[in-house]
Structures are given as C-alpha cells and as structure tokens.
Amino acid sequence: MSRLIMISNRVQLPSSGGNQGGLAVALQAALRDKGGIWFGWSGETTEQFTGEIHYREANGVTTATIDLEQQDVDEYYDGFANRTLWPLFHYRIDLTEFERDFNSGYARVNRRFAETVGPLIEADDLVWVHDYHMIPLGAELREQGCANRIGFFLHIPWPPADMLLSLPSHRELVEALFAYDVVGFQTQDWLDSFLHYVERQLGGTIAEDGTVTVGERSVRVFADPIGIETASFEEAAAAAPARHAQERMYMSATGRTLIVGVDRLDYSKGLEERFLGFERFLSLHPDFRGLVYMLQIAPPSRENVETYRAIRAGLDALSGRINGEYSDMDYVPIRYVNKGFARDVLAGIYRAARICLVTPLRDGMNLVAKEYVAAQDPADPGVLILSSFAGAAAQLKDALLVNPYSPEEIADAIAQALAMPRAERVARWEKMIDIVRREDVTWWCNRFLDMLEREPAPRAPLHQLG
Numbered sequence: 500m501s502r503l504i505m506i507s508n509r510v511q512l513p514s515s516g517g518n519q520g521g522l523a524v525a526l527q528a529a530l531r532d533k534g535g536i537w538f539g540w541s542g543e544t545t546e547q548f549t550g551e552i553h554y555r556e557a558n559g560v561t562t563a564t565i566d567l568e569q570q571d572v573d574e575y576y577d578g579f580a581n582r583t584l585w586p587l588f589h590y591r592i593d594l595t596e597f598e599r600d601f602n603s604g605y606a607r608v609n610r611r612f613a614e615t616v617g618p619l620i621e622a623d624d625l626v627w628v629h630d631y632h633m634i635p636l637g638a639e640l641r642e643q644g645c646a647n648r649i650g651f652f653l654h655i656p657w658p659p660a661d662m663l664l665s666l667p668s669h670r671e672l673v674e675a676l677f678a679y680d681v682v683g684f685q686t687q688d689w690l691d692s693f694l695h696y697v698e699r700q701l702g703g704t705i706a707e708d709g710t711v712t713v714g715e716r717s718v719r720v721f722a723d724p725i726g727i728e729t730a731s732f733e734e735a736a737a738a739a740p741a742r743h744a745q746e747r748m749y750m751s752a753t754g755r756t757l758i759v760g761v762d763r764l765d766y767s768k769g770l771e772e773r774f775l776g777f778e779r780f781l782s783l784h785p786d787f788r789g790l791v792y793m794l795q796i797a798p799p800s801r802e803n804v805e806t807y808r809a810i811r812a813g814l815d816a817l818s819g820r821i822n823g824e825y826s827d828m829d830y831v832p833i834r835y836v837n838k839g840f841a842r843d844v845l846a847g848i849y850r851a852a853r854i855c856l857v858t859p860l861r862d863g864m865n866l867v868a869k870e871y872v873a874a875q876d877p878a879d880p881g882v883l884i885l886s887s888f889a890g891a892a893a894q895l896k897d898a899l900l901v902n903p904y905s906p907e908e909i910a911d912a913i914a915q916a917l918a919m920p921r922a923e924r925v926a927r928w929e930k931m932i933d934i935v936r937r938e939d940v941t942w943w944c945n946r947f948l949d950m951l952e953r954e955p956a957p958r959a960p961l962h963q964l965g
C-alpha cells in the first residue's frame with residue numbers, strides 16, 4: 500500500500516489535550532492508516548538554513564519539520580502568503596501587497612521544502628500538498644525528478660479571473676498547478692473561477708471528467724468540500740466539560756439569549772460588519788435591548804502583519820462604542836474575547852447559543868458553521884445565520900443565508916431567528932446535520948485520496964506549457 504507524504508506550512512502532532520482542530524485529527528488518522536510523514540515548517544527560525552530535519556513521533560504519526568531563516572519567514576509566510584495571496588484570494592485587492600521580494604522568498608522557500616522533503620519520498624508514495632503557501636511545491640518536486648502522484652488541496656477561495664490578473668505572477672502561479680495530478684477546491688464556485696481563468700488566459704480545455712488540459716499538461720480538478728469530525732464533536736458537545744461550559748454561560752447570562760461568533764481575528768471573517776449588524780438589530784428592536792447579547796470569541800492571528808493589528812484596534816473601538824451606547828448597569832450587549840478556548844468548552848458555548856453568526860465576507864469553507872450545527876441539542880437546536888459568501892453556504896442551505904455586507908440583512912436574520920418556532924428550527928437543523936454527518940472530514944479526506952490513487956503512476960517528467 501502507498502504511504503502518504505503530507506506537506507503543509509505547519510504540522511500538528513496528536514496531543515492528549517483534546518484541543519486539536521478536526522482537520523489535524525483527520526490528517527493524522529489518514530497518516531496513521533497509510534503510514535508516512537507530515538512535513539512542514541517548525542515555526543522556528545535559524546541563522547542559516549541547513550535543511551536539517553527534526554523528526555517527532557506521537558501516537559503513530561511522524562512529523563518532519565525544518566527551520567527557516569527570518570528573511571524566509573518575512574518574505575514567504577508574512578509576505579507572499581499572508582500579505583499577497585491571502586487578501587487577493589479573499590477578494591481584497593485593496594489590502595493586497597505586491598512586492599517583488601515576496602515573490603522570490605516564496606519561490607525560495609518552496610524550493611527549500613522540495614529539496615528537503617524530496618529525498619524522503621519513496622517510489623510508491625502518495626504526496627498531498629496543502630494550501631496557498633505551497634502552490635509551486637509540486638513543480639519544484641517535479642524539477643527534482645519526483646514522478647509520484649502528487650495532489651494539491653486549496654483551503655481558501657479561488658478568486659475571479661479578473662481579480663487574479665492583478666497579481667503580476669498570475670500565470671506562473673496557475674501554471675505551477677499543472678505539475679500536480681489532482682487539484683481540489685472547496686466548492687464548485689471556486690473551481691469555476693479557476694476554470695474560467697484557465698480557459699480565458701491559457702486557452703485550456705476542460706473535459707467532462709474534470710481533466711483540464713493546457714498544451715501538453717493535464718490536471719484533474721474537482722470540488723471536495725472539507726468537513727469536520729462530526730461524530731466526535733457531537734459527542735464532545737454532550738459530555739461533561741461541554742455541559743459545564745453551557746451551564747456557566749446560562750448562569751452568567753441571567754436569562755438573556757446568547758448569540759455567538761467564533762473566528763480567528765481576520766478581516767475576511769467580517770467581524771466589523773457583524774458588530775454593525777448586531778448594532779442595527781439593537782437600534783431597530785428596542786424591545787430586545789437587555790434581552791439578547793452577543794459573545795464574540797476572536798483569538799488573535801498573524802500579529803506580525805500590520806493589517807491584523809489594525810483590525811484588532813478597529814474592533815476594540817467599535818465594540819467599545821456599541822457597548823457604550825447600549826449597555827446598562829447590568830447589561831453589556833457585546834462580550835468580545837480575544838482568546839481561544841478548549842475544543843470541548845467551545846462545544847458547550849455553541850450549544851448554549853440560540854444563534855450563531857457566521858458572516859465572513861469570503862471564506863473557503865468555514866468549519867465553525869459546521870461545528871455549531873454538530874453541537875446543537877437535537878430537541879431544541881439553535882439557528883445558524885450564515886454568509887452566502889462562505890463555501891459552507893453551498894451545503895448548509897437551510898441556514899438563514901445573509902449578505903454579510905448588509906447590516907439590515909444581519910439584523911433581520913437575527914430577528915427572524917429569535918422568532919423562529921421550535922418546529923422550524925428542528926426541521927432546518929435536521930437537514931443540516933444530515934449533511935454535516937454524511938460529508939464529514941473523513942469523507943473529504945478519503946474522496947481526495949481516492950481521486951489521487953486513481954491517477955496512473957509514475958508520471959511523465961514536467962514539460963513546458965504552451
């Protein structure tokens with residue numbers, strides 16, 4: 500049986516704390532099943548890049564990591580990945596920085612990854628590369644003669660063709676994807692944007708079976724929506740630590756209705772717009788003031804990048820202003836918490852919330868929406884308010900779908916959710932949980948690996964496109 504070589508920017512060993520995300524758990528399970536290695540950056544820097552590999556092993560999973568130079572981190576991670584690709588792929592040209600040094604740092608680190616992981620790959624191994632940090636890695640591996648089956652999965656959206664054209668190296672980036680055998684996107688929408696670019700800019704052709712051909716190169720593309728570890732999340736939500744968290748929320752709420760939001764502190768998550776939507780709700784529905792409050796959990800992320808510091812300052816000011824206006828001696832409308840919670844505590848908070856606001860301006864998928872659904876009490880579930888611009892909206896059609904830019908739509912959806920009879924809440928939830936259970940993270944992982952395994956191997960060496 501083929502081993503699995505998984506490659507992503509960061510890796511995660513199994514831990515006993517129960518604090519791991521569903522994605523890490525699923526990838527670890529696949530690694531345990533197939534055997535192999537999870538390769539990535541250690542998160543550490545070194546004076547001079549040596550390519551020395553640090554191996555760690557826990558619970559049947561082996562990780563292999565390398566340290567990068569500070570300049571690598573600045574140009575590749577904080578630079579091209581998080582200041583160029585992340586904003587651009589989330590439709591934020593206004594925040595996208597186009598620096599030549601970022602480009603060269605991105606190329607250099609991908610080459611360094613390829614040179615260090617390349618020798619670890621054995622003839623029959625399947626190679627699975629993850630996300631926007633690593634787009635050129637497949638091509639770098641092919642350069643070194645790697646003929647294995649290599650797949651790539653993009654966790655974030657793919658931008659519309661016109662938007663991608665604003666990236667000076669757009670052609671190079673897209674051509675690099677043709678070094679893979681299989682490329683997976685979260686939704687058909689993101690895949691369509693990719694195909695549109697390929698047809699228009701590269702004159703590519705698209706076959707019925709999802710094979711895209713440009714010149715002599717072909718790649719199999721498909722939409723494979725990522726799921727969560729539903730069964731274990733449902734279990735966690737009903738277990739003692741979650742019940743305690745739920746009780747704590749009820750006690751501190753003193754009979755008020757809880758609306759929850761859980762997001763990494765990131766401009767793509769639409770936090771400011773969400774606060775404004777909640778403010779609009781309070782202003783349009785004075786009867787509900789003092790009866791409904793919002794808990795926004797937003798652990799900081801990417802604090803080395805200036806835009807992220809700015810969004811934090813903006814949200815501090817906005818929540819302060821709204822609280823100043825609508826608070827009372829015993830009421831604060833927004834509890835805004837900049838820290839993370841253990842996964843089972845989070846499950847209890849989800850369950851205590853009558854409404855979950857998931858309103859990203861753009862999101863590859865959004866796992867919080869699925870976790871909220873999985874955490875609900877089947878007899879008395881809450882209501883999910885979901886941005887139609889999140890990948891998850893393609894599956895969770897029974898959520899209340901909103902335009903996250905519109906405070907009115909958010910305010911109306913909150914009012915509708917608060918008034919929703921239990922029978923309707925149950926009916927909507929049953930349809931959503933059915934999908935969240937069926938299309939869970941294991942389903943996603945197996946679908947990708949099955950697709951990759953179906954590809955003929957070994958593969959021909961890389962030719963030039965065109």
Ligand code: GDG
Pocket residue numbers: 518520521522654655725761762763796798838839840841842843845862863864865866867868870
């Ligand atoms: C990228 C794409 C795609 C958050 N706060 C806490 C906590 N979290 C966990 C959530 C959830 C995860 O972090 C966030 O996942 P999302 O999917 O919502 O968003 P991104 O981090 O932007 O992920 C996204 C995803 O990749 C997978 O492909 O869905 O579109 O942007 O699992 O629960 N977890 C704990 N405490 C917290 O306070 N334990």
